[in-house]
Amino acid sequence: MTSTMEDRFHSLSSQNKDLKKDLSQEIQKVQAEVSKNRTELKKLADEVKHVQILATKNKKDIATHEEEIDSLQRKLIYMEDYSRRSNLKLINFELQDKREMKKEILAWFNSSLPQQLVERAIERVHYIGNAKGGVSRPILIRFTSYAIKEQLMSTIRAKPELLKRDARIVQVYQDISRESFEWRKTMKPVTSALRKHNFKYNWGFPIFLKVWKGSTLHTIYSLEEGEQLLKAWNIQLEK
Template identity: 25%
Template sequence: MEQDLGPATRQDIRRLQDFIAEELARNTRALTAEVQVIGTRTARLEERAEAFADTCNTLAHHAETLATRVETLEEALEDLSNRSRRNNIRLRGLPESVAPDALDATLTGIMKKLLPALPPARYLIDRIHRTLGARKGQNAPPRDVVARLHYYSTREALLRTARDQQVEYEDGQLLFFQDLAPSTLAKRREWRVVTELLRSHNVRYSWGFPFRILVHKDGRTYSCTHLYRAQDFLHQLGLEVPEAIAQLTPPSSLPRLSRDWSPAGD
């Protein structure tokens, strides 16, 4: 027989209300506990993320400081290398047929022709040799000759004279250059677009040490040390800035981590 269900009494409704309230309270307590656990974990994660950001920013600062110091040391080393080569000349075009033990006498003879007014003692050569490394094949150009002259004034006079007249040896042209550190030569090649622009406008320039380019104009001296600063340098000289220079930007600093969160509970 089916049980005859009558209408719910007030007591039944109260028991149902108590049951629902108890279930809601139990579930609320469970959810509250879970939220508290999640909040605690989130707070710890935020603290760790904050410490991580601070550590990364500190490391970025140290890295930039070290990069600046390394650049300073490299510039000092480059300057020392160039100073040690101050009395050197680099001779290009001297045939390989000139034996190593004949290099001294050969260069001395060339200097006597170019600088006949110098006293004999001023032709003194401290050391002379060809550049290191084997020659690249029989048809390759002869290796350069590097010589250290005892007197700096002789070296300057030789470079100045060779710049103004053509020098030949056995029907071949000889070229005289400063002997510079490889890093300095690489930097000068990077500045070629600027130096070609200066020459096209008949603007005389020179190189300074530590590395910089110098221009004397209208009683003033203009200098620039880095290629990305050449735009302002050319503006000061009243010259149009090439597109290749206008696109250069200063080295960017390392990125820093920011705090894009708020502590738990805020």
């Protein structure tokens, strides 16, 4: 009986020892796997951190490049508008003799406006664009100097009623680039509010708006800036 119990004890002890050994081996395997996973996780975390650093740098680079592109675009627009600064566009001006465009337009200016222009004040005259809605094609006039053109525009702004020709109202516009034209269209809510509240403004180059409040000059480069400025003056934009 005693021998049987001893044999049973030794058998169980041996099995227990084997189980502990197996368990220890399994634990070691798990620990090795955990250690491996930790190493891989750390490596992955380092890679993620590296990617985040690169992403941050790339965002900064992209922002810098966008600023440079925006600056270059503004310079190009400025150069384009500057090359047109001595030009005017006439709309709804019906020529009687298309072969004598320059002489006919010069004669109309001199008969309509206080100042007298000599023929050499106009460098060239030609049609642009297409006729629309029964209105004749726009006419582009290039003056020999910006000063002459601005003097004419100042007179026209002060006395728009002078712009009549055979019961037609002739429209006179600055010649600007397509980009400036589109930008000015986006600013219509601001300019409408300014006119409604009797604020003086005019357009600057390359693309900004100059607004006077009293003796102070303000510059606006975007619709958002215009909204903020008018809000500060308690003026709401029309929706």
